[in-house]
Amino acid sequence: MSVATARTRGRQRALWVVLFLLAAQLVALARPAYACGCGAMVHDPKTALAVDRETSVVHWDGRTEQIVMSLTVNGTAPDAAWIMPVPHRAEVELGDPVLFQQLAARTSPAVEQRHYFWPRARDWPFGGDMDGAAAPAPGAKGPGVGVVGRERLGPFDVARLTASDPDALGDWLTSQGFRLPASLATELRPYVRQGWEYVAVRLAPAERSRTLSGTLEPLRLSFASERLVYPMRLSRLATTPQSLGLYVLASHRMEPRSAIGGSPPEVFFAGRIRPTKAIRGLTGRGDAYLTALDQHFPRPQRISGDHELRRAAADTPFQRVQYEDVLLKVGSLPAWVLAVGAVSSLPPTVVLIVLLCRRRSAPPPPGPLPHPPV
Template identity: 75%
Template sequence: MDTVTARSSPGRRRALLVVLLLLAVQLVSLARPAYACGCGAMVVDPKTTMAVNRETSAVRWDGKREEIVMSLTVDGTARDAAWIMPVPHRAEVELGDPALFTDLAALTAPAVERRHYFWPESHDWPFASDMDGAAAPAPRSEGPGVGVVGREQLGPFDVARLTATDPGALRDWLRSHGFRLPPSLATALRPYVAQRWEYVAIRLAPAEKDSRLSGTLDPLRMSFASDRPVYPMRLSRLATTPQSLGLYVLAKHRMEPRGAIGGSDPEVFFAGRIAPKGAVRDLARGGRTYLTALDQHFPEPQRISGDHELRRAAADTPYQRVTYTYSLLKVGGVPVWTLVVGGVSVVVLLVVLTVLLVVRRQRRRAGTSRA
């Protein structure tokens, strides 16, 4: 058979080049950072990138006052970043305890239940070389329209607490004080200005001058008066990449969001009354409290329609995920199937011996009769 060698025509080469360019553009767009996060607007130098891989927050509400502890996990090339958090009333801001989310994760971890299977699998004897048999699936004025309530340096954070009666003036103040925020943010802030909310503006730079922001940032803790618990999310509609939110709510009862606000249905992965310890006890102010843990995803952030308003659920129904581990059923370290098979073998052997014995006797009787 003759072999035919295909040669690329100039038209095909151009088409291939166009396809490669389109792929490159798509990859660049995927690598762009989230423009906002659930905590508020996140902004970096346009020449750099930063993605918020995960936002985890804890909310405590006692009926009169709300506290939010916020932790972000980021990655990218940015050497500094700034974001803004709207709050319904004047906020007090301090550094949060990094151990809080570790303790919350431990409290809400799945319960482990052990299950057994009867027949051996590929990793069990006699298929495997050992007998372990375990398996698991594993204010002062600062210009028209803006007031400065306070400005503090909290660890690596430069925090400004602000009031504003004009979103444009707020944007201009932030820009003039080193918070590079885009014009579109002023439009997004209008509903908060109309409701007379206040703002926490946060700027962060890594400890080492030439380092980039990466990993889990130090948590910030904000507290403010609130007759109803709310988690600000409206600014996240500015995001250009899908958003992910993990929310722990500490209150007197099981809590739930009033709606999905444009994301997937919030998924409860833990609900129950707890006796808090460590950093969780500090946030809960001691004593027993009800903890509700939620996960939610926003595949299309532009659909976000407002802030998360939290309300008491219809019932304080507890819930906990369950993880199953599987192992071969044993008695005294011996697989049960071997005992059963061994027992059946003994029975079969006895039956065979009995049959042979009966046949032998019948043959002897037959021989005696002929004689």
């Protein structure tokens, strides 16, 4: 191959790489909606927006359901609209961010100690002090839409809507400067047939010059419901694997009726708790049963509907256990130090007798196999 031919092919490969990267960027910018656990995010198609984490708390007393959501977002979008379908008319208010901290603390693993005898790398004499202090780690540091309510809640402009068809919701989004993707309109049709309503929230940073980024203030939705339902259908729009983390507060342990197309839901905490502070602000006085669930959706397009949760067969408690390995001590001294000291203080004759006894008790080494008779 000549030098000129090699250079020509090299330029062609470089051109194809540039075109591929440009096409990928255009596809990413053209994606106007980001599906999250129980809603959809709509933003300017010329900008990007991602929901890094979504944490939800659900409380249900048999008649009324409450959902408190906290979203952590980042991207280049200066604003966005979040659409949430609800089975009945919803009341919307700001949630308490302390609620998530208290629930995380309540569901943290129980710590149990496991003792070991011989010292390890972080123990004396290999590291740390004999009193157990470890050596410091290096570097440690519109038209057609019935608007039944509109309010300003912190950084959110919240509208509660009724719509006879998804196109009417699209008109409202257009009046707010957003475009309803065709795929989102399609996924909203089952909610329209069931007579659901929408909560539409315009998200914007406090300063107009900034973009949406970080953890947004939580929103709390309350609506009448004879069954405990968590909307998930809109997550079918996601093109990447999705995860759901859900705290459920009810009278008994709850479980999803089905996996709705995801992996089997995993319970990481179940137990009756006495609500305090922010949790009591959601559940009221008296005990409540807390069920914490994790679920993954490797292929979101397989999501078949909304999560409906029901009472489990039994209120069996469960808590994760995190084991902490601790050097065995007697008082303040490691047990191995005392054992070695005790052995070294024995008379040499005693040590010799112990060694001889161990040698005699050991089985004889296998000898050569006898020759077969000639």
